[in-house]
Amino acid sequence: MKKGEETKQSILEHGLRLFSSKGYEETSLKDIASCVNIKTPSIYAYFSSKDELFEKIVDFVIDDYVKFIEHQASTMESLSIKDQLYNLLEKLNKYYYMNDRGIFLKRYGVFPPEKFKEHIFQNNSMVESEIRKLIYTILDAKSEDHKFIDRETIATSFICLLDGMLFYLMNCSYEEYERRLESTWKVFWKGILE
């Protein structure tokens, strides 16, 4: 990779990390530049404004997440419905826990800065419908011995659970977080059986 490309990547990565943890307004270009070991004005060689930088990150993050969701479908076709649902829940949670993209996605999905509201909102409803689609695929694939309640209710409940875990993600240790994930899964699984 050329030097310039590397710098650009570094700006994007540190930008993502800082925007995730501190938020849009509390993150200055100076903060980002100092992480990249350049001075503030150098950023403008790659991005025309703070807004543009932020939007580029938004687009990357959403795109990456959608790809990740789609990838899940192919990785577990052979499993039982129970295992597929559990895997999905665990993988999506790991995604949130293990990198800044998840936090970014959630942070600005719920509380976007005024300017970016529309841009983010549109993309975000796409994310939800991707997850819904995947859950429907899992549930419709084969008829097992299990009987389930209607799939809309299941998907709604699944997504709610996924989102609710965010709070534990932000406030608990990893061990506590995992323990709680088990609890919610247990209730969810029992709850969706007919």
Add this chain to the structure above:
Amino acid sequence: MKKGEETKQSILEHGLRLFSSKGYEETSLKDIASCVNIKTPSIYAYFSSKDELFEKIVDFVIDDYVKFIEHQASTMESLSIKDQLYNLLEKLNKYYYMNDRGIFLKRYGVFPPEKFKEHIFQNNSMVESEIRKLIYTILDAKSEDHKFIDRETIATSFICLLDGMLFYLMNCSYEEYERRLESTWKVFWKGILE
């Protein structure tokens, strides 16, 4: 109420509303002042800084919410466990939906500005334990025909569900929101029965 007191109240209320919807950094004292129909410096007659104003609102909101939770206990002792849990879920959700305090609480509970992190974090874990306590009270009160799974799992799952609804609250119409609340409740209730 004296004129000064009224102005102070108005600052607090509009501050709460704006901080809820736009966030701490995106809300300027000028914004607040203009809602109250005063000029920016007049705010300093009541609060020594933006930080102090914000903290006062934080304390009020948390205090109000804890009181609200405690009040629930007394209002539904005579109901069945099922009705009590459902009522609690519905009331807490309505609280979030119907006023700015709920959004405020959630917004800064998950994503507090750097400066206020500790202050908010401490108070927030108190909120969770209040809800837990109430759920335990409900579950322990009487032995009905229902058999339940262990109460820690129930409480964890309940709180996760409550938090997860935030995303629907922010992104859905009220009708859609209510529909989804029904879905998650349905799964939850079935899931916690032994």
Add this chain to the structure above:
DNA sequence: GTCTATACCGAGATAGAC
């Protein structure tokens, strides 16, 4: 492509008249 220097603006905050 990165720097220094600087312009520009809007924010929080203070001084002091009324």
Add this chain to the structure above:
DNA sequence: GTCTATCTCGGTATAGAC
């Protein structure tokens, strides 16, 4: 208690040398 005027600071962004 509210105002106008003003200060200060830190942010985004630009100009122009290297």
